[in-house]
Amino acid sequence: MGAPGELNAALRARYANNFLREVETNVEEGEWVKMCMQCGVCAGSCPFGPHWEHSPQKIFMMIRAGRREEVLASDAMWMCTSCYNCVVRCPRKLPITQIMHGLATYAHRLGLAPKLQPTRQWSLLFWENCTRTGRVNELKLTLGLYFKDGFVAGLRKAWSLRGIGFGLLRAGRLNPFELFRGHECRDKAGIQRMLQKAYEIEARHLKLDKYKA
């Protein structure tokens, strides 16, 4: 596969003027978008409601209106805490949480998601961490987050949150030796092979040669 820019151009051309079709075909649960009746219950149910640029309801209408770049560059999808409040309250039973995750993933793959969006970085860091050995390494995950903006910023962050770290250490809920070796699956190699195959199959659906997060 080429750079995200090429991918984006190819997909934009393939679905010229029909962003709804593009979402229905390529975004997880995207086929539900057209079912939204614009009631706004999702907007009123979101714990991070005061913080996003667009509510799910707005995002769904923007998709139907073909506002492709605006939707994919929005920070709204990245504000989802996966609380599923909107899903259980939606009168049309749209899987809104999954659609938001799907849109976020699609925007990221096309290189259109906001680069410095902290939850985008966190999501990638988490997946990379948990798939490396098959199990999460909590210490490396936390440090990875602290040091994402550089060494000095990381030290400052770690220092400011030292109380939490020592508290967990005393409670036996943090293991400093995870820095060297944490919990892991025995069949790490098998897990890597199976994931590579999964990425390959998913790339096939986007009609790409290869795709890896």
Added chain:
Amino acid sequence: MAKKQYAFYPGCSSQLRGSASNYLTSVNAMCDTLEVKMTPIPDWNCCGASIGYAGSGQLARHVMNARNFALAETHLPGQDVVATCAACWLGARETKEKLDASSQLLAETNEALKEAGLEYKQKTEVRHMVEVLIEDLGYAAMAKPVVKPLEGLKVAGYVGCQTNRPFGIAGESFENPLYLDKLVETLGAEPLTKYEQKVTCCGGALAFSEPEKSRVQIRQIVESAYDHRADLIVTPCPLCQANVEIYQSEINKKHGTKLDMPVTYYSQLMAVAYGKSAKAAGLDGHVIAPKKLQDIAVKVVPAKK
């Protein structure tokens, strides 16, 4: 002989010296008393949680969960997969439903699993520990082994999100689930049924990437417990537990509050009520010590019968 047995999916945070290691400790103590045998799925892996989506996409996430199913089917045939973590349960159950509904997704998942020498045969049932307690054992069976009723303990039952939505416990409402209060009552403690923040989101995984926004949520959850004169908050979710407990000190630092509310697991209340030691109930695994519960745990009870 154990009365019931399950294929246990403990999840990453429950592991030794993990952020929810005391959850596992207390679950083991609780299951010991209830004669429930939990056998960990050999070589189980992470579910990807609800935050790994941008890296995983759709299929890889399902493949991770299906690997656990395939391992359970091979090594622990006929046993339901039981998760204690809300996100593990949610992720696994979502995968099961998706694969049941789509033969294409199932075929692709198995194509990937083949690379690890595995196959998912769709025989797996996915359950949460709370479902096992309520549906397979029932409140009467949970009440029976109580040797130390948790008298006088005021408990704010914080169910949180993912044990409650989108699947939840059968027969419970999403807005006001009652099972945790009933469980607290079963153990002889006082459930604070008017606690408003029962199903409020703590920020989940975004407590790390959006700390300020999440702490607004956490502060509400804790302050409402104070409003109702709670001695402690109890929850079924390891991330809720960690978020709501450990960030209280940061909120205090920033806002001059004096939050100091213990947050424990339902399984810890049960272990203490069943006469287990403070250590076996994982009470030593807290940043904010659940003092009232510790006091009950060290109390000596006269031998029964």
